[in-house]
Amino acid sequence: MVKNIALVAHDKKKPEIIEWAKKHQAKLSQHNLFGTGTTGKLIKNASPELNITPLKSGPLGGDQQLGAMICEGKLDILFFFTDPMTPQPHDVDIKALLRLSTMYNCVVACNLATADFVIESPLFEEPQVHTTDFSEYADRSI
Numbered sequence: 353m354v355k356n357i358a359l360v361a362h363d364k365k366k367p368e369i370i371e372w373a374k375k376h377q378a379k380l381s382q383h384n385l386f387g388t389g390t391t392g393k394l395i396k397n398a399s400p401e402l403n404i405t406p407l408k409s410g411p412l413g414g415d416q417q418l419g420a421m422i423c424e425g426k427l428d429i430l431f432f433f434t435d436p437m438t439p440q441p442h443d444v445d446i447k448a449l450l451r452l453s454t455m456y457n458c459v460v461a462c463n464l465a466t467a468d469f470v471i472e473s474p475l476f477e478e479p480q481v482h483t484t485d486f487s488e489y490a491d492r493s494i
């Protein structure tokens with residue numbers, strides 16, 4: 353089952369996601385890949401066989417673009433290697449992206465250990481089954 357997958361990393365975590373993507377390129381290459389600008393470019397340089405659709409750089413709106421994809425049901429998995437030790441100028445966008453991921457039951461891996469669990473899971477190849485039950489938000493316009 354082909355999935356839409358995003359690859360994103362903060363600057364200090366970029367070497368980690370580049371290596372991780374290279375290690376898992378055989379699996380990742382079976383799916384539709386998206387990346388925030390800088391992360392996507394660096395992964396593609398290191399693993400040219402990974403066809404990554406580039407979005408804006410994170411601080412220029414890339415996180416927001418991914419959030420919009422999640423709202424529209426167009427993203428299945430978000431691999432987002434975050435840096436918990438460095439303040440980010442677009443912190444509000446990062447929080448918004450992670451909030452929408454939670455809201456819409458998007459699979460999210462924010463570190464290497466979880467990324468390994470997700471990509472090695474038998475569910476990785478299965479159709480996505482988790483959707484959000486919006487009935488508790490019935491007073492909202494969906």
Ligand SMILES: O=C(CO)COP(=O)(O)O
Nearest residue numbers: 388389390391409410411
């Ligand atoms: O800042 C990011 C995610 O919050 C990532 O953006 P870049 O991939 O453009 O560095």
